[in-house]
Amino acid sequence: MAMLTRDGVNLYYEIHGSGPVILLSHGYSATLEMWRGQVPLLSRDHKLILWDMRGHGQTDSPEDASAYSEEATVADMAALLDAAGAEHAIVGGLSLGGYMSLAFYLAHPERVRALLLFDTGPGFKNDEAREAWNKRASETASRFETEGLRSLQSRNREMAMSNHRSAAGLARAARGMLAQRDARVMKSLPDIKVPTLIVVGGDDTPFLASADYMAAKIPNAAKIVIPHAGHAANLDQPEMFNQAVRQFLESSCQLPASSS
Secondary structure, X not given: OEEEEEOOEEXXXXXXXXXXXXXXXXXXXXXXXXXXHHHHHHOOOOEEEEEOOOOOOOOOOOOOHHHOOHHHHHHHHHHHHXXXXXXXXXXXXXXXXXXXXXXXXXHOHHHEEEEEEEOOOOOOOOHHHHHHHHHHHHHHHHHHHHHHHHHHHHOOHHHHOOOOOOHHXXXXXXXXXXXXXXXXXXXXXXXXXXXXXXXXXXXXXXXXXXXXHHHHHOOOOEEEEEOXXXXXXXXXXXXXXXXXXXXXXXXXXXXXXXXX
């Protein structure tokens, strides 16, 4: 566990194992704790970097709303790779973390060896759909401002298990990082040139269409639906999730086949 300071913001991160680098980013209002069930598998042959985004977990929650943005998050991810001495990495995440992984590829394609996209989407082309999403993001922010961290208790499993320091930070993250601005990421999908794994829980109804869309638009992407799993497939069905990731790494990223 360590802290990286960038532009006056302390970013909390952990490194497990050694080898080729994997950088995983959590979903909105979750923390790196959601990946505990993947650490033994992924750190066996890789250097696994986990981190808490701005406003989340043990990372700082700056008061300046402009410090929360897609651009700042992508720059944080690049700084984490720099701190680990990694020129490139397998980059992935769940939900918001998956979207930010796509945004990172758009900004730094030369630094990405492969993409891992879990229960996520690429944004919106349609202005009306984007406005509806942003309205929900604003409502989420308002709940944190009025209810504090208590509102996490009624949310998804990966959120409820998280330990945060600042409800205000989560509110600012919803307005600055969760909210969508344009369709750049969505339009960039056909230009992705690295192996890509798309995993979605079979019960994660809001993201099934997004998984189908990404699988159709990203060249040679592999899509796996995990049965009896919701928005956090890695928590609901960890064995099936881990097997899917392991097989992808073996087949697409030159990882030696497991003997187990």
